Amino acid sequence: xxxxxxxxxNESRMVVPLNTWVLISNFKLAYNxxxxxxxxxxxxxxxxxxxxxxxxxxxxxxxxSFDVIIDRETSLLSRIYRPANxxxxxxxxxxxxxxxxxxxxxxxxxxxxxxxAHSSANSAIYDTLCRRLVGICKAVVVSVNYRRAPENPYPxxxxxxxxxxxxxxxxxxxxxxxxxxxxxYLAGDSSGGNIVHNVALRAARTDIEILGNILLNPMFGGQxxxxxxxxxxxxxxVTLQDRDWYxxxxxxxxxxxxxxxxxxxxxxxxxxxxxxxxKSLVVVAGLDLIQDWQLAYAKGLDKxxxxxxxxxxxxxxxxxxxxxxxxxxxxxxxEISDFVSSDCA
Amino acid sequence: MGPYDSAxxxxxxxxxxxxxxxKPHEIDGLLAGAGYKVRSSDLRQVAQRLERLETVMVxxxxxxxxxxxxxxxxxxxxxASWVDSLLxxxxxxxxxxxxxxxxxxxxxxxxxxxxQTTMQNDDAWADxxxxxxxxxxxxxxxxxxxxxxxxxxxxxxxxxxxxxELALAGSLIENMQALLTRVNTVCGIGxxxxxxxxxxxxxxxxxxxxxxxxxxxxxxxNEVLYHHFYEASPYLKFAHFTAxxxxxxxxxxxxCVHVIDFNLMHGLQWPPLIQALALRPGGPPLLxxxxxxxxxxxxxxxxxxxxxxxxxLAQSVNVRFAFRGxxxxxxEDVKPWMLEVSPKEAVAVNSIMQLHRLLGANNTRxxxxxxVLGWIRNLNPKIMTVVEQEADHNQxxxxxxxxxxxxxxxxxxxxxxxxxxxxSKALAEIYIQREICNVVCCEGSxxxxxxxxxxxxxxxxVQAGFRPLHLGxxxxxxxxxxxxxxxxxxxxxxxxxxxxxxxxxSRPLIAASAWQAAADVSNPLGIVNHNNGQVL
Numbered sequence: 001x002x003x004x005x006x007x008x009x010n011e012s013r014m015v016v017p018l019n020t021w022v023l024i025s026n027f028k029l030a031y032n033x034x035x036x037x038x039x040x041x042x043x044x045x046x047x048x049x050x051x052x053x054x055x056x057x058x059x060x061x062x063x064x065s066f067d068v069i070i071d072r073e074t075s076l077l078s079r080i081y082r083p084a085n086x087x088x089x090x091x092x093x094x095x096x097x098x099x100x101x102x103x104x105x106x107x108x109x110x111x112x113x114x115x116x117a118h119s120s121a122n123s124a125i126y127d128t129l130c131r132r133l134v135g136i137c138k139a140v141v142v143s144v145n146y147r148r149a150p151e152n153p154y155p156x157x158x159x160x161x162x163x164x165x166x167x168x169x170x171x172x173x174x175x176x177x178x179x180x181x182x183x184x185y186l187a188g189d190s191s192g193g194n195i196v197h198n199v200a201l202r203a204a205r206t207d208i209e210i211l212g213n214i215l216l217n218p219m220f221g222g223q224x225x226x227x228x229x230x231x232x233x234x235x236x237x238v239t240l241q242d243r244d245w246y247x248x249x250x251x252x253x254x255x256x257x258x259x260x261x262x263x264x265x266x267x268x269x270x271x272x273x274x275x276x277x278x279k280s281l282v283v284v285a286g287l288d289l290i291q292d293w294q295l296a297y298a299k300g301l302d303k304x305x306x307x308x309x310x311x312x313x314x315x316x317x318x319x320x321x322x323x324x325x326x327x328x329x330x331x332x333x334x335e336i337s338d339f340v341s342s343d344c345a
Numbered sequence: 346m347g348p349y350d351s352a353x354x355x356x357x358x359x360x361x362x363x364x365x366x367x368k369p370h371e372i373d374g375l376l377a378g379a380g381y382k383v384r385s386s387d388l389r390q391v392a393q394r395l396e397r398l399e400t401v402m403v404x405x406x407x408x409x410x411x412x413x414x415x416x417x418x419x420x421x422x423x424x425a426s427w428v429d430s431l432l433x434x435x436x437x438x439x440x441x442x443x444x445x446x447x448x449x450x451x452x453x454x455x456x457x458x459x460x461q462t463t464m465q466n467d468d469a470w471a472d473x474x475x476x477x478x479x480x481x482x483x484x485x486x487x488x489x490x491x492x493x494x495x496x497x498x499x500x501x502x503x504x505x506x507x508x509x510e511l512a513l514a515g516s517l518i519e520n521m522q523a524l525l526t527r528v529n530t531v532c533g534i535g536x537x538x539x540x541x542x543x544x545x546x547x548x549x550x551x552x553x554x555x556x557x558x559x560x561x562x563x564x565x566x567n568e569v570l571y572h573h574f575y576e577a578s579p580y581l582k583f584a585h586f587t588a589x590x591x592x593x594x595x596x597x598x599x600x601c602v603h604v605i606d607f608n609l610m611h612g613l614q615w616p617p618l619i620q621a622l623a624l625r626p627g628g629p630p631l632l633x634x635x636x637x638x639x640x641x642x643x644x645x646x647x648x649x650x651x652x653x654x655x656x657x658l659a660q661s662v663n664v665r666f667a668f669r670g671x672x673x674x675x676x677e678d679v680k681p682w683m684l685e686v687s688p689k690e691a692v693a694v695n696s697i698m699q700l701h702r703l704l705g706a707n708n709t710r711x712x713x714x715x716x717v718l719g720w721i722r723n724l725n726p727k728i729m730t731v732v733e734q735e736a737d738h739n740q741x742x743x744x745x746x747x748x749x750x751x752x753x754x755x756x757x758x759x760x761x762x763x764x765x766x767x768x769s770k771a772l773a774e775i776y777i778q779r780e781i782c783n784v785v786c787c788e789g790s791x792x793x794x795x796x797x798x799x800x801x802x803x804x805x806x807v808q809a810g811f812r813p814l815h816l817g818x819x820x821x822x823x824x825x826x827x828x829x830x831x832x833x834x835x836x837x838x839x840x841x842x843x844x845x846x847x848x849x850x851s852r853p854l855i856a857a858s859a860w861q862a863a864a865d866v867s868n869p870l871g872i873v874n875h876n877n878g879q880v881l
Contacts, residue, residue: 018388019373023381025395026424029431032402033413042413044822048840049421051380054851067851075834077850097493122851124380323375 012236015315017325024237024319035245041117041150051124059084063131066096070167076160079121081134081141099173106139106183106340107174109164113190115219115246116157121145125322136333137340142168150249154261161199169208185212185340193218197264204275211343213280214336216321217288221247222263223256226292236287236317265300272304279307281339283332285316311335381424394428401435408435418818420843491527492534499541503747514549518542532762537755540778544785564639571610573772577764579836580855583824583847584697585614587857588730590820592693593621595728599691602630605684607676607699609636612651616658623662631665635684640672648672677703677713681720692726700731704739704795718809722862728814729860733802735846735853738784739795750784760835760849799844799856812863815843
């Protein structure tokens with residue numbers, strides 16, 4: 001394999017802009033330093049290396065943000081992003097939780113990626129992404145700082161997502177004027193996409209309504225090695241070895257990748273037929289080695305009679321949505337905007 | 346650019362949206378939005394180095410674990426230098442001796458214990474189960490509303506004070522005091538609001554001239570309150586710990602070292618440094634400590650007493666030690682000749698929350714800060730450690746200052762809520778309350794709590810001829826581990842371009858940085874004549 005390393009590096013260099021390549025390779029390098037072979041994680045170094053940004057109650061490009069503690073016992077923090085009031089851009093402390101004024105205001109609960117182990121709600125890359133979502137969807141975005149693996153494996157992240165969902169649903173200041181209800185969407189990339197599915201699943205058994213799921217390169221897997229995994233292993237920033245590491249870190253001790261959290265439509269998955277499940281937008285990058293699992297997920301939803309729109313982007317790599325320097329970025333942002341606004345008519 | 350212009354530039358510091366359109370010496374705007382500073386012209390080179398690192402790491406996995414556990418990382422925002430440092434680590438493993446680390450956090454005043462454990466092993470993340478759960482506080486909906494109302498009224502009151510409408514301010518204060526009776530003042534917004542209402546009350550109703558009097562009591566009282574603030578919260582411990590780590594590293598290889606502490610207090614910062622120097626491979630240096638503090642009344646010499654205690658400790662661990670106390674009511678009254686710095690010694694200047702007191706009234710020229718920074722620079726210290734409150738409490742407009750203080754101290758009180766240590770917690774709150782009073786009630790020379798944020802200190806210090814010394818991942822890790830000793834999970838340490846901040850739930854409250862005199866064009870060797878402070 002030694003000789004093919006150079007080929008690998010050249011390949012990924014050719015499909016993304018230079019600054020994207022530098023960004024993702026930098027992450028890859030850092031992440032390699034953080035995962036230990038024994039399954040433990042160098043959390044101190046991870047927090048040291050992660051680039052974070054504070055919230056900003058002053059509006060920057062029409063968006064302001066602030067942090068709230070959703071659950072004191074678990075120190076569950078969320079960062080809330082809101083569109084600034086055009087007439088009065090200077091937000092006052094008391095205005096942070098001022099009731100939304102429009103007929104319909106989408107509220108997007110966002111779960112950042114990082115394969116369940118990396119990043120935070122206040123990571124710079126996710127702060128930027130959430131701000132974009134506010135502008136594109138004219139939405140309020142609630143970015144959840146869920147607990148991460150390996151210190152907090154399954155089901156901590158899902159529990160936190162569920163707590164956040166209940167919290168958002170019960171905020172009177174987030175209710176749309178039209179029907180005095182909170183119009184909730186779930187969105188997430190990588191592990192965040194996986195959390196979206198699992199939180200929606202839990203919500204299906206309750207009376208909390210979720211209007212739509214947005215999954216960007218969602219993290220799914222299984223015991224079997226799929227064709228895309230074998231073909232793309234190590235070629236575009238991601239290896240099977242690191243995927244396996246993250247699943248071992250997240251899943252309960254002794255479990256394999258056919259655990260339903262990892263493989264919802266696998267041998268141990270539960271049927272989604274007939275249950276109240278939101279419509280889903282599933283974005284799949286054509287150079288992501290786990291695409292077979294993501295496409296299988298979309299197919300599984302379809303077969304269960306659930307509404308799903310798979311969006312396949314042929315030569316997109318992981319993280320394409322982090323920087324607005326490629327066509328896929330704009331395609332996806334348009335799709336997300338349509339997906340959310342189609343309910344507002 | 347596309348239809349998302351406004352959304353694109355959100356969060357990024359430069360206008361350009363892709364590397365191909367920006368000028369070469371500019372920072373790549375998109376990477377800046379991700380928290381990285383890379384010049385567009387350097388992108389290719391950084392990419393090549395990343396590739397090289399990748400190849401090396403794939404071919405020898407043992408190097409990976411070495412890079413992960415032994416290497417000290419600095420300023421990850423500067424991607425080019427971070428990648429370079431990793432490459433040179435791989436090419437030249439352990440070329441630099443690993444920096445010494447401070448020993449485990451010892452019991453300081455009671456008995457000096459020589460603790461052999463170092464903190465270099467990568468322990469697994471602290472078990473969160475040992476942290477006792479929060480006491481659940483039930484906040485009724487009405488209380489929440491009253492809380493928001495109180496905040497609203499506080500800000501309105503501050504605004505009317507700024508406009509000079511003192512009668513309106515006065516009646517608002519009365520209303521707020523009434524509203525306070527309906528709110529839980531034991532914790533949360535009620536408690537903080539109570540302190541701010543008191544402060545506004547003082548400002549509006551105090552007899553003429555009161556506002557110009559100090560809000561602080563005697564030096565002794567201050568020391569006691571400071572000590573309890575130290576016990577009840579991690580802020581000062583973080584400050585001491587981080588500064589000491591940087592000083593320890595700066596003193597590496599020097600046999601004669603001199604620490605100048607701008608505010609000695611009980612000297613709580615120094616026992617761990619003395620112990621770390623004692624354990625230094627190659628043996629301890631000769632350590633001089635000059636402690637600056639207010640003059641003691643009634644013939645007492647408290648500075649000397651502290652010095653004696655520290656000398657005893659030093660002797661017990663075989664560190665040659667000399668202490669000198671410099672009594673001054675104000676830092677600007679200290680002159681460099683009083684410090685008797687010798688040209689042979691490596692000097693560390695340590696300022697824990699003192700520099701902001703030199704910012705004076707209004708942004709006039711020849712502020713005391715400039716004078717003091719000038720003579721510090723002339724001393725050419727090996728390191729200057731600076732810790733400051735991370736807040737913008739020196740804004741000209743009263744309302745702005747008040748609003749910032751409300752945010753800042755609310756967060757700080759929130760962090761203290763979990764503290765169970767009494768009476769330290771109560772006294773720590775009084776300590777903070779006095780700061781609040783000074784920010785809100787005082788003006789002119791009486792207002793000494795002129796906190797400014799890290800960004801402002803950075804430019805001030807650079808302008809005064811200093812360059813940053815970056816605090817690394819080892820200091821970060823130790824600071825993080827220090828926090829696990831506290832019973833609350835909300836504290837967080839963050840790395841900010843070579844500096845470290847400690848905050849509560851993502852709001853930084855205190856910032857630590859380290860500095861050195863920048864090389865002078867006119868004085869490349871930095872030769873200083875210590876006798877009259879002039880540069881030769």
